[in-house]
Every structure is written in C-alpha cells, then in structure tokens.
Amino acid sequence: MALTREQLAQRVAQEFKDGYYVNLGIGIPTLAANYIPAGMQVMLQSENGLLGMGPFPMEDEVDADLINAGKQTVTMVKGASLFSSAESFAMIRGGHVDLTVLGAFEVDCQGNIASYMIPGKLIKGMGGAMDLVAGADNIIVTMTHASKSGESKLLSQCTLPLTGKACIKRVLTDLALLDIEGGKFILRERAPGVSVAEIAKLTAGPLVVPDDVPEMVF
C-alpha cells in the first residue's frame, strides 16, 4: 500500500534528531511537526522569520501577526525567536539549519530538483525553496512516486525548470525511501506491502536495488 500523507509525515519525523533545527516546507512536510517524538527537542524554522514554531493556535490565541511561511496562523514554543527575512535566509544560506524537508514536481538521479513552475501551465514562484536547497546539506524531498497518470517523477533528467542543481540526496515517496548517489537512485526502504518490482516500474531514472530492502516500520 502506498503511504498516506500521515505516514509520509511520520517517516519524515523519523529523520529528526535531538537538538535539530528543521525547516519544513508547505504541505506534507509541515505535517511532520505532529510526529516529533516525545522528549526530543526539535526547533522548527519558518523562513518568514520565526525559529521555534509551535502548533496551530487555539481559537482564542489566533494572532494575525504570527503566521508561518504558508500564511497559516501558528504559535511559538518557549525559547522561540523572531527576526527579519534577511536574517532568516542568512541562517538558511549559511548552512545553520540541520534538516530541510520540501516537496517537488520532479527529482533526477543527478540530485536536481524541479518544484516551482510548469511552463505554460502553472507558475507558483520559488519562494524560499531555491535558497533552502542551495543552503542545506541535509535535504529530504517528499512527493508521490508517480503522477496520477502513472508518469514517474524520479527521472534520469528533470524536464521542468530547476529549483536547484545537484543538491538532493534523499527522496521519500509514497512508495519508497531512496538515496541519490553517483548518478543513481538507491532503494533504501519500501512502503509496507509494496514490492521492489512495483517501485522499479515507476522509477524512470537508474535504480540500484540492494540485497536487502526492508519495509518501513511505523
């Protein structure tokens, strides 16, 4: 079975380590905040100028001046700090954020990522994504393995305009966890009940399958 959004978020959260500063992109990455293991200290960075982002507010705590990068109302945890966008991207560009998780349209086996526009169809703009992928060492891309029509999103070469070049080393899809090394996708884990053959069929770029590919554990 393909992973649900919640399972994707749970698997992302398994990458968190105590003391990490983490930037979570809009969508599934944001959900990972709900699965920070108890007792672990993870500070969430929101690129609009907040370190120490907390959960959504209770109705009576809503503050128009306290939002995340997706413009959703949020709260602050104890020990949070606030700053300008220039300061925020200084910490991102300067490599101070330990883990970045973001979505994409396509990733290829050279570690390229495309996530901000589909020529002639959709222009979202890159927001902070180009800075995040250029500034971080440790990045996880989360996306569906294939489009609704069954076209692979893990390619030999991205077809859409790039958000970043040779910067992605780890991809979590609804079917698998893969690393990108030496111009190949390396299959590390399978979603429960999903076979290597199913994953291989939907991976357009070169895929290396190690002898042992365990199922993800939740």
Place this chain on the structure above:
Amino acid sequence: MALACAVYRRISSRKSNAGVPKGLTIASNNAGVDGKGLGLLLENKQIRKMIASYVGENALFEAQMMSGELEVELTPQGTLAEKMRAGGAGIPAFYTATGYGTPVGEGKEVRVFNGRHYILEEAIRGDFSIAKAWKADRYGNLLFRKTARNFNPMAITAGRIAVVEVEEIVEVGQLDPDEIHLPGIYVNRLIQGTFEKAIEQRTVRSA
C-alpha cells in the same frame, strides 16, 4: 522603483488612486491577495514590473503575468531579502549559490569559491519604500511585531524615501534603545494607520 512590503494602505485602500503613477516597478515578496494592497494596484494596471518570489494565491497577478501584460522577475526569497539588505547597506552586488544552474542564474556572472559555484546578484535600491511596523517613536525608531517583521526592515533601508505606516507612535525616550529593531535614520515619513488585520489562512486546533 518602489519597494513595498506588507501593504500600502493609504494609497491602496482608496479605489480612486488619484495621483498614483502608472508604470511602477515593485519589489515585494509577493503581491498579497486580490482586492487589497498591491492587488489594487494590479487591478488598476499601475504596475509594469514585479520583482517577487511568490505568485501564490493572487489570481490577478498570475493572469497578468501569463498574458505578458505584467513583467515579472521571479527572484528567490532569500536573494530578494539580501538584494534589499545590500541595497540599503551600500553593497552593489553579492555572490550566492542560490539559483546557480537554474533559470534564475541564466546570464549572470558565475564564480567558483572553495569549489562551489556562485552567481552574482545585484542589489536593489528604490525611489520609495512603503512598509509597515508596529511601533515608532517620533525619530522613526521602529519595532516590528512577531512575523510581521519579514521584509519590512530591508525594504525600508533600500528606499531613498522610506514611508512607514505604524500602529502606534510614542514619544521619544519611550522605546528602550537596546530593543529597537530598526533605527530611525532609515525612516523618512511615518503614518499612523488604523488597521484591520486580515488573516489569509486561519488555522486553529481544538484542545
């Protein structure tokens, strides 16, 4: 060029827009939402060019961009913030790895430092900065509130004439010098506004 951050309410909340020029170039992270702030300038077709990182949910922005009516220079958010910061700090350009190997880097000078590729990005300076702060004293020393700081400090420093709308103006001496976010040297005009703060995505939890 005008550098806008948040919303230029005094002009943009008036439908008539008398005296507001056409053909503006605006640098702002996004164009806000339809029907407010820059959205009104878009409606009136007063903007010729937008320098922004995010088109977002502004349907009019997207439509004018797709039709070619509005020129848009999509700029990564951190690069845009740094372009304004550099502009205000007298630095004409800087190198950044952001955008190298992407459409953003096309046509820009590339240099290698310590084995990594960087592109040269030029600073932004504007004729006017239009920004929002929380509190000011009469010297223009400013405090921002929570995440409403975002692009405002850099936008203010990068404009030749900085106009800042604030929620409250206090007497000189009432702000602790150690806690001022942006010194008044950058601020030319203050407007005390009245605010109805809009929330774009009201997200709440229960218990």
